[in-house]
Amino acid sequence: MxxxxxxxxxxxxxxxxxxxxxxxxxxxxxxxxxxxxxxxxxxxxxxxxxxxxxxxxxxxxxxxxxxxxxxxxxxxxxxxxxxxxxxxxxxxxxxxxxxxxxxxxxxxxxxxxxxxxxxxxxxxxxxxxxxxxxxxxxxVWYPTTVATQSYYLKQIIREALEQTSDRAAEELPFKLHDFGSRGVSSRESAGLGGLAHLTNFMGSDTLEALRTGRNYYGAEVAGFSIPAAEHSTITSWGKEHEVEAYRNLVNTFAKPGAVFAVVSDSYDLKYAINVHWGETLRPLIEASGATLVVRPDSGEPAAMVRLAVRALDAKFGSELNSKGFKVLRHVRVIQGDGIDEESIREILQTVIGDGFSAENVGFGMGGALLQQVNRDTQxxxxxxxxxxxxxxxxxxxxxxxxxxxxxxxxxxxxxxxxxxxxxxxxxxxxxxxxxxxxxxxxxxxxxxxxxxxxxxxxxxx
Structure with missing residues (x-):
């Protein structure tokens, strides 16, 4: 043949x-x-x-x-x-x-x-x-539709930031992170769809989008990411050593001005925040000059973000900005499970309703960003x-x-x-x-x- x-x-x-x-x-x-x-x-x-x-x-x-x-x-x-x-x-x-x-x-x-x-x-x-x-x-419907959806999601997040943050222009480009590479049908979809998202934002974990941007749109580096944990890098330490897994991440990545993300629901999200992060490791984080981003990865998205933000506020504290909303000290939250337009709106409404600035929360969007569109979307x-x-x-x-x-x-x-x-x-x-x-x-x-x-x-x- x-x-x-x-x-x-x-x-x-x-x-x-x-x-x-x-x-x-x-x-x-x-x-x-x-x-x-x-x-x-x-x-x-x-x-x-x-x-x-x-x-x-x-x-x-x-x-x-x-x-x-x-x-x-x-x-x-x-x-x-x-x-x-x-x-x-x-x-x-x-x-x-x-x-x-x-x-x-x-x-x-x-x-x-x-x-x-x-x-x-x-x-x-x-x-x-x-x-x-x-x-x-x-x-061309595909990258155009991804770019279109990403643009309209950006407007939702922009409105929330402008209402509640003193740093809306700085925060917005990194508020919707592309987690979609594993959820698409091909490498080409990851590259072209991922780059379409990067016409609106600057955050991505889709490396293929960077390759496509460099080869076809003259972009030396089209987007940026941060060190982040996955469940295996936590659970491989064993449940009884969960805090040591977290300590290792702090010692490795918590440098002045750095940002790093840690999935924290491998066992018990509330316990991880209240005890491991909020008590055992809090002095290290506060002294490091870095920002810890806690990632819930299970449960109902808005409820889990609310739990995380409130618990982190109780342990790390917050400051009121000029618009009267609380901004967490040293920590942030990113929700990467179940993210779509509806859940983004619900999470932002919940956070803002609790008196917190939208800048406390970021979003990681996977299949819904790069795969759950089709020619009939538009x-x-x-x-x-x-x-x-x-x-x-x-x-x-x-x-x-x-x-x-x-x-x-x-x-x-x-x-x-x-x-x-x-x-x-x-x-x-x-x-x-x-x-x-x-x-x-x-x-x-x-x-x-x-x-x-x-x-x-x-x-x-």
Whole structure:
């Protein structure tokens, strides 16, 4: 059995796409497709991740061997294959895809129902390429949806900090930490989804996100972490030596200005706080100049955070800030189990209701951050909206009677700002220079035209 070439981008499509070159009207020379969020959980979408897809995949040069491999597999699979068309990509274009991609700048927050990206062909003999790469380009839904969810969670935490903290701007970037690497379906998901989160925050335990940021967005170090315990590093000491496990962490990591986290519910969270941390080890922590972050990891999240914050206040004390909320001395709490939008809101309401500043609490979010999203979270769609057929412009759209919400746009689409609002403008011609456009041509004929850094993307966030 022959192993397929992982770099063969021809095969990164849906099977039925291979038959579409035979289905468009005769003398079709141009197609135009667009991407939008048709609604969903959040009212606007933070666009991110296209640059990765263009660099990682669409910059690959198509070879004759790839074409032969794709033909053999696809025809054996039961589909026709546009062999001559793909060989034209190889011979006439040097393997470079004759496509043009325009998009809003990454990091832009765009209200739903607006164009985010458009794709058209630059070779009149190959209009079907626009649809062929729908499958690949549509996957921008994933980093965009993660970035969008992370952004809206940031607004929830920001509001709580601004209400209760004197240090909101300093605290916010590290309040939602990515614990999601083990909960995703692939290494690529960890990298791209993890980096999408880091457009909004600075804390992550997903190392793959740092690699993706460095390789595709020019970020030397995209995010930061701290030393932290897991249950095995505590329980390996044995229950009777739990305090010695904690003492070892204090002696190793508690330096002036340092922050370290310790999961403390391996046996009895309340006892660990009241006795081990609050009595036996308290003098060491107070003298160290470090900040201990206690992590509950079981039980009902809001109740466990309340227990931890109150118990730590009783042992370490707190100070009132200028807004009248208590800030713990020497210690903080991070909740990393069961974190999602609902539990974040509940925890913050509980903490604030008890008179404590939101800065006392951080969140670690795993599968709910990077995995519990899908294409329908923001109802992404990639649709053809215009064509050039027999030399005549033709608007293309669908309008199903059974679901008016799926009515697609028609026209050559662009995004502009009118009276302070984002508006999708539709032209009835391919001959336009897109006046006042908020979109940019980011890719043409196999070449990436815009290569931005993560810091530029964060600047828009």
């Amino acid at each position: 022959t192993t397929l070439n992982d770099a063969n981008i021809i095969l990164d499509t849906d099977s039925y796409k291979s038959s579409h070159f035979l289905q468009y009207p005769p003398h079709t020379t141009r197609l135009f497709s667009y991407l939008e969020s048709r609604g969903g959980k959040y009212p606007a979408t933070r666009f991110f991740g296209l640059q990765y897809i263009l660099k990682r995949y669409l910059s690959v040069r198509v070879t004759a061997d790839m074409v032969d491999e794709a033909r053999d597999l696809i025809e054996a699979h039961g589909e026709p294959f546009p062999y001559d068309g793909w060989m034209r990509v190889v011979t006439a274009h040097g393997g470079r895809l004759p496509l043009e991609v325009r998009a809003v700048p990454e990091g832009t927050l765009v209200p739903n129902h607006n164009v985010l990206m458009s794709v058209t062909n630059t070779d009149p003999e190959l209009p079907w390429l626009v649809g062929w790469f729908e499958t690949m380009l549509m996957r 109802r992404f769609a990639y649709k053809a909206s215009a064509g050039l057929i027999d030399g005549e412009y033709r608007g293309i759209y669908k309008d199903p009677v059974t679901d008016p919400g799926k009515r697609s746009k028609d026209g050559v689409l662009d995004l502009v700002m009118e009276n302070g609002r984002y508006v999708t403008r539709a032209y009835k011609t391919f001959d336009t220079d897109f006046p006042g456009s908020l979109m940019r041509t980011v890719y043409r004929d196999g070449e990436l035209l815009v290569d931005e850094t993560l810091e530029e993307v964060r600047g828009r966030v």
